[in-house]
Amino acid sequence: MNRTAGTPRRSFLGVCGGATAALALSELDIINHLPRVSAAEATLGQQAVRFSDDIEPLVRLLEETPRNRVVEVFADKVRSGTSYREVLTALLLAGVRNVEPRPSVGFKFHAVLVVNSAHLASLASPDQDRWLPIFWALDYFKSSQARDVQEGNWTMAAVNESSVPAPHQARQAFVDAMDNWDVDAADAAVAGLVRSAGANEVFELMAHYGCRDFRSIGHKAIFVANSFRTLQCIGWRYAEPVLRSLTYALLNHHGEPNPSTSDLTPDAAWRVTDSFVDGFDDQWNSGKLDPSVTVAHLQTLRDATPEQAVRETAKLLQSGIHPQSIADALFLSAGEMLMQQPGIISLHSSTTTNAMQYAYRTARDPKTRLRLLLQNAAFIPHFRSSMQSRGKVATKTIDQLQDLEAPEQATSVTKIFELINDNREEASRGAMAFLATGGQAEQMIHTARQLVFLKGNDSHDYKFSSAVLEDFYAVSPKFRNSYLAASTYLLPGSRDRDNGLVDRIRSAVG
Incomplete structure (x- = not known):
């Protein structure tokens, strides 16, 4: 691979284009004994985990470079031959060594969670933009690193x-x-x-x-x-x-007793799922696609408890319904929550469904796949319940989207993303009309990504956009347009404030 900033896009995609394939990694070397960091080497006063010699210096550079210099310092590294893969590796490893996934697997830990989202955005970007998400993530890591220092300066120790x-x-x-x-x-x-x-x-x-x-x-x-x-x-x-x-x-269960010896609410649906898994034969994945079942299951998930969602989903599979018809209901449920309460909870209904459906499509073991599908169904009511504690939840439904009359001015992608700043409901209607009358979804997807680069200030901007724009293609064609139109409730608008990093990154990378 040409290790310069000007690496041709086909080479770049050749290295990293397997991001959505099943896990068939080319490098299956067994990791050797990882050496401990000596007291003389350790900068953090403890025996922190040390990485292999090929990447440790780059990780250290990221850890030790001040935030106000990280873009320029890494741009110099790229120009001198450091590859995309090496920068991505250093970004992930610096995150797992320096940022603790406690007290919650979120907040400052988004420096780690967002790495793949930035990577997916890079894969889908034109040549002139493909470094933007990665350099944004470098800058974001520095802010999370500083927050972790304030919260105790946790560092991953060497293995015992x-x-x-x-x-x-x-x-x-x-x-x-x-x-x-x-x-x-x-x-x-x-x-x-x-x-x-x-x-x-x-x-x-x-x-x-x-x-x-x-x-x-x-x-x-x-x-x-x-x-x-x-x-x-x-x-x-x-x-x-x-x-x-x-x-x-x-293993995070902050503030709770040991779940293995306690009967706790977050584990209740898992116990129901457990009771079903062994009762399925090998034919559960060969049922019939039925859009009417998707719509009916969407209605079920609006009112079900997590345990009921598992049972109802299991019944559909046992009755011969194809898992895709259930997955469509899960995607639509996540999209509907965006319409009802745009915010942090509904956003995570989309990003979690994206993750669980990716795992479902990637796993080989039928029982693992079945668990993922049933638990994804259980998570939907959990998200709905969490929304109730966050304030008003609107009564809008996603299956009504296609029946709404679009505003007359929403005739182009440009106008749709302008409307986002004025009225997200009208933007959603306009998007639905644009797609229903032959507009290309790829135009909306491309514009949304460009705006995330320009406007994105938070890890959730990347996590959400990467998830929903990818999942447009995971939803059955009958329901795709509704799903993408609902995403406008949280996608950036064209008049949002610029994040200020784009010009700095482009200037630095050259």
């Missing part, structure tokens, strides 16, 4: 090698530790697992535990999907520290 299980014992040790919510045992076990198992096997386990509880409003499932998707580009040999961070995040 004396506790790492033997290769033939690593999988069971990991399962036992995760089932018992044992942080220390799980940390050692996942190190042994990554060193001895393949990427696909590890992904199956992480997907299983990533969907078991609603704590941190879906961020556990999001971290599972985003970490593995980024590893597809940077290489499996960097997996150990990333998956140690992921394991630590999946």
Whole structure:
């Protein structure tokens, strides 16, 4: 690969274009024993995890460069030959070493969660824009790093090698530790697992535990999907520290007793899912597509409890309904929540559904896939309940969108994104009319991405846009337009304030 800032787009996509494929990583090297940082080497006064020699200096550079210089310093590195993959690797590894996924898998930890979203935005960008999301994420990491310092300056420690299980014992040790919510045992076990198992096997386990509880409003499932998707580009040999961070995040139950010995609300739907999984035969994934079932299930999910959502979804599968008809109802439910209460909860209904549906499409084990689908259904009522505590929830429904009359002036993509600043309901109607009369969805998608680059100030701008713009193609054609039109309730408008980074990045990268 040409390691200059001018790398041709076809080479760039050749390196990183596998972001949406099933996990078939090309680099399946077993990670060697990671050396500890000596007292002389450690800058943070502890035995922090140290990365391999090929990437450690670049990670240190990111950690130690002041925020007001990070764009220019990394632009110099790019011009001198540092590749996209190397910058992406340093960004992810600096995040997992310096930012703790506690007390919640969110907030400052979005510096890690947003890496894949920025990467996806880069993949979909024209040549002149493809560095913008990555340099935005470099700047964002520095703000999260500073916040972590204020909150105690956590740093990932080196693995306790004396506790790492033997290769033939690593999988069971990991399962036992995760089932018992044992942080220390799980940390050692996942190190042994990554060193001895393949990427696909590890992904199956992480997907299983990533969907078991609603704590941190879906961020556990999001971290599972985003970490593995980024590893597809940077290489499996960097997996150990990333998956140690992921394991630590999946075991977060801040402020609660041990879930393995307690009957807690966030785990109730998982117990119902557990009761169904073994009762399915191998034919559950070969049912009939039925749009009318999608609409009916959407209605069910509006009023169901998490446990009821699992049961009703299981009944549909057992009756011979294809999983895509259920997935469509999940996507539409997430889109509808955007219309009813645009904000942080409804946004995460979309990003979590994106993550869980990615895991569903990627996992091989039928039982893992079934769990993901049932738990995705359970999460929808959790999000609806969380919205109730955030204020007024409108009565708008997404299946009525196509029946609404569009405002006369919303005849182009440009006008749709202008309307977002004036009236998001009218923008949504205009988008629906534009798409229904032959307008190209790709024009809306391209414009939305451009505006995120220019206007995005928060990790959620990237997380949300990358999720919903990708999922347009995951929704069945009959429902796609409604889903994309609903996204205008949280996409940026053309008159939003610029974030101020774009000109600085373009000037620095040249």
